[in-house]
Amino acid sequence: MITRTIAIDPSEIEETFVRSSGPGGQNVNKVASAVQLRFDLWNSPNIPEPMKRRVAALAGSRMTKEGVIVITSNSHRDQPLNRAEALARLVALLKEGAYPPKPRIATRPTLASKQRRLLGKSIRSDVKRHRSGPVGED
Secondary structure (H helix, E strand, O other): OOOOOOOOOHEEEEEEEEEOOOHHHHHHOOOOEEEEEEEEEOOOOOOOOOHHHHHHHOOOOOOOOOOOOEEEEOOOOHHHHHHHHHHHHHHHHHHHHHHHOOOOOOOOOOOHHHHHHHHHHHHHHHHOOOOOOEEEEE
């Protein structure tokens, strides 16, 4: 469940297990503990079009040209932990793209903030001006 109105069907998520390059000791070459989760964003019927565009922008390099989000998790030695982490990362990505970003309202600096900035500049100027040694006797 992504939001109250948007949920993805577990059948839309495809998981493949591969050998992990991370920790694992003697089992690292025998056990496929890393998970590669694939979610076809463009062909998902449960996600509205504006959300698809926002999620695609957020996904960046994790998204293929065909519109499939690929998330790989291999930070744990345990396959179920890697599955849970990959799924949590997908849900977090979809939740972040579920709502449009709040538009920025342009504001002007206050008079007090301008005065603080100028005071800081004059103090810094005094520090630099007094940095040179005494002038005169050679």
